[in-house]
Amino acid sequence: MLPPSTCRTRPHRKGPPINVAFIREVGPWRWVRRTAVRQFYKRVLKRDHAMQLPTGEWITLPIADRFASEAFITEADVDWGSESLFASMLKRQGVFLDVGAHIGYYSLYMLPRVVEVFSLEPDPRVRVLLEQNVGGRRKVTVIPSAVGARPGRARFTLEPHSEVSHLADEGDDPGNQITVDVVTIDGFVRARGLAVEAIKIDVEGHDTEAIKGALNVMAEQQPLVLTEARPDAALFGLTHEVGYRVFAFVRHRRTRKKWFVELFVDRPHPGVTKMLFLVPDRLTGDFERLSGQLIPVP
DSSP states (O other): OOOTTTOOBOTTTTSOSSOHHHHHHHOHHHHHHHHHHHHIIIIIIOSOEEEEOTTSOEEEEOTTOHHHHHHHHTTSOTTTTHHHHHHHTOOSSSEEEEETOTTTHHHHHHGGGSSEEEEEOOOHHHHHHHHHHHTTOTTEEEEOOEEOSSOEEEEEEOOSSGGGOEEOOTTOOGGGEEEEEEEOHHHHHHHHTOOEEEEEEOOTTOHHHHHHTTHHHHHHHOOEEEEOOOOSHHHHHHHHHTTOEEEEEEEOTTTOOEEEEEEBTTBOOSSEEEEEEEEOGGGHHHHHHHTTEEEOOO
8 A cells, every 4th residue: 555655646736726746847948937827817818828738728817816826837737747648549439527627727628639618516606717717618517426346326525725625525514515416427428328448536535436437438448447536445446446557757856857657555655646547448658658767847
């Protein structure tokens, strides 16, 4: 099992939007330039602005949204290159499920590489921004549902920063909660008869539950999965069940050097992770060739 002290998920997403760790991650000079532009739109022009994503689509970045600022300042590299690697593996052979779509960053990033996109987002506040971003595109459908291990209805906590809103946990303030529909990926795909090429899951601490509800699709269709799940024994148990392997970008705590490696339940790695690639057998050769490569740091 990977100890929590050596491998964790998105260390800066929960903290302040601008901090020393984030500046070091982006690179000081790029951070200064991109932050100045972002602040100009926010404080002087007082309007949203657009950014072209590496695969060609444009996304509107709301000035009040913290994640939008992170996406702009990193130049669409929020997840250490996971976005570009994920996109490079897509061959327009099926649909993309964006679970926890937020403002549509991954939905629009992957749109040119897939047949169709389904953007699942239960937070009504950010869903307005999502619909504005993907509106008018025939190949994107917004689904106002949460995703979990079982279908039904559940309480959903609305955090001040929408990118960390989530299905309610014990101890959450009930005054900040709404009731939302919950679907499973298996049920959603079966009901629509979809051929799924890829899935991204980012549901703030509930990724493993979403994966539990996707095991049939993973076993039968072998989509590539990108998730914010913690690489713990529970996750490895699920991936083993469907014959998947786990890869990730890992950053050394002290040197900040990054590698792309395969993760194992009984082999801890000296670093932190962000997104994890859950890789089916059909793609393991491609990921094995990348494993062990050193990733340049700004």
